Each structure stands twice: as C-alpha cells, then as structure tokens.
Amino acid sequence: MIDNEVLKAIRERKMVFKFKDEPLKEDQINAVLQAGYWSESFGNCEPWQFIVVDEKETKEKLYELTKRVTIYTAGIKNAPVTIAIAITGCGTSHYIEEGAVAAHNMALSAHSIGLGAYWLDVYDIENRKNSVEADAKRLLGLPEEMRLTYFLPLGIPDQRREQTIARLDDMIHYNKFGNA
Numbered sequence: 001m002i003d004n005e006v007l008k009a010i011r012e013r014k015m016v017f018k019f020k021d022e023p024l025k026e027d028q029i030n031a032v033l034q035a036g037y038w039s040e041s042f043g044n045c046e047p048w049q050f051i052v053v054d055e056k057e058t059k060e061k062l063y064e065l066t067k068r069v070t071i072y073t074a075g076i077k078n079a080p081v082t083i084a085i086a087i088t089g090c091g092t093s094h095y096i097e098e099g100a101v102a103a104h105n106m107a108l109s110a111h112s113i114g115l116g117a118y119w120l121d122v123y124d125i126e127n128r129k130n131s132v133e134a135d136a137k138r139l140l141g142l143p144e145e146m147r148l149t150y151f152l153p154l155g156i157p158d159q160r161r162e163q164t165i166a167r168l169d170d171m172i173h174y175n176k177f178g179n180a
C-alpha cells in the first residue's frame with residue numbers, strides 16, 4: 001500500500017476539543033495560517049481573511065456567543081488561540097466551501113506539528129442580522145459584506161479521542177452505486 005507523511009497525517013488527525021493551558025509560539029501559529037493561505041479557492045479567488053484571537057476577553061465573548069449554536073464551545077475559551085476564518089474577495093457564493101477547505105488544511109497542518117484544533121460552524125445560511133455570525137462579525141470588526149464561516153480553536157492537545165470509523169469498502173462503488 002502506498003503511504004507517506006501526508007497520508008499518515010490525514011489518517012491520524014482527530015479533532016481536539018481540550019487544550020493545555022500553554023501559550024503557542026508565533027511560528028506554530030504562522031505554520032497553521034500558512035496552511036490556510038495555501039488552500040484552493042473558486043476561480044483562484046483567494047478570499048480568506050484570518051483573525052487570530054488571543055485576547056482573553058474576546059475569547060470569552062466568542063464563547064458566550066457560540067453557545068447559541070453548538071455545545072462544544074469550551075474550546076474557544078480554553079484554547080490559547082482561536083482563528084476566525086472570514087471570506088471576502090471576488091464573490092462569496094462559495095463561502096462555506098472556501099472556509100471549509102482552509103479550516104481543514106489548518107486543522108491537518110496543526111496535527112502535523114503536534115497541535116490540535118477543531119472547527120466550529122458559525123455561518124448563518126440566511127445571513128440574518130441577529131445571527132451568531134452577525135454578532136461575531138460585529139465583535140471582531142468585520143465589514144458587513146464579509147462572511148464569517150468557522151472558528152478554529154487551536155492549541156496543544158490535552159486529549160486523545162478514539163472513535164470507530166465506518167468501513168471504506170462500504171463507501172466505494174465502481175461505475176454504479178451498489179457495485180462492489
């Protein structure tokens with residue numbers, strides 16, 4: 001079977017929800033930001049804006065806000081850094097995918113350098129004025145036309161999650177669904 005470091009990192013990455021109370025080094029954060037920056041985008045739009053949140057007070061406020069949309073929010077408060085992934089540029093019709101591609105590259109690269117991360121959905125499909133996305137945008141000073149897609153709490157893992165995974169053979173079909 002073909003194997004290499006990239007495949008190994010993909011296989012071994014798990015979302016991390018609990019972090020050690022230790023600060024990150026600048027070059028660790030930069031490595032993760034680079035991974036977001038090198039992502040693919042629709043029409044090579046390169047639509048990302050990354051807001052690195054490390055102020056305790058802002059993290060607390062984001063934690064309070066995101067409690068409205070998901071239960072696994074504590075990471076925002078506990079992680080030394082949370083990166084907000086915003087989308088702008090030549091059109092925002094693919095904002096969810098473009099945020100997701102960057103979030104995944106960043107989570108994977110975090111794992112590859114011994115850090116942990118998870119993503120937390122914040123976008124509101126209907127882009128409502130009273131949504132968590134809108135409130136978080138105001139808090140972070142993002143312009144109205146931008147979309148805020150995901151938060152990525154990032155830090156040194158304080159857990160190792162195990163999880164059963166579906167069989168790959170059950171997901172593959174040749175030429176027609178159902179053909180094993």
Ligand SMILES: Cc1cc2nc3c(=O)[nH]c(=O)nc-3n(C[C@H](O)[C@H](O)[C@H](O)COP(=O)(O)O)c2cc1C
Pocket residue numbers: 013014015016070072100118119120121161163
């Ligand atoms: C598109 C996407 C959105 C996600 N959103 C959230 C979220 O809002 N909150 C959360 O706690 N985890 C979120 N996750 C993490 C998933 O729960 C996690 O990937 C899944 O349980 C599989 O675990 P693993 O990534 O460790 O293999 C998201 C993952 C993906 C791919």
